[in-house]
Amino acid sequence: MLYELRMYDIVPGRMPAILDRFRDDTIKLFAKHDMKVTQFWIDADEASNRLYYLVEHADMDARNLNYERFRADPEWLEVRRVSEQDGPLVDKQESVFMKNAPFFQRQ
Template sequence: MLYELRVYDVNPGKMKVIQERFRDHVIQLFMNHGMKVTHFWEDLGEANNRLYYVVEHANMEIRNLNYDRFRNDPEWIEVKRFSELDGPLVNKQESIFMKNAPFFDNK
């Protein structure tokens, strides 16, 4: 299993909007495209304005295929367009790819 930690540096004043976008649209769209979100966090330091989440993937090839399908989904394109009418929600996005360490049971 491949775990992708995605870190979003959210633009000032946009945290509520991006949270609503995930809650109302993106999580379901991810599921529609074979991606399972397992965790969400907000940075404890509000000044950092970061949102974190983990997506499980079978492997990197499947991950890339699923994201390509997601990014080209007409529903996602419209949700993104509408939610960013007042400007982009994210200043920077980073992905960190992880796998289970063999010495620890992560169940």
């Protein structure tokens, strides 16, 4: 299993809009494309204006294929267009890829 921690720096004032987009559309669209979001956080320090989420992938090839399909999905393109009518939501996005340490078994 490959875990992807995605971190977003949100445009000031746009956190409610991106949270609404994830809640109402994005997580469902991820599931449609075989991407499982297992955790979702916002920074405890609201001044940092960051959100984080963890996606499980079978492996890097599956991850790349699933994101490719997601990004080309007409439903996603429309959700993104509508949600960004007042401007972009994300300033910067980073990903960190992780796997379980050999001694650790998820309970």
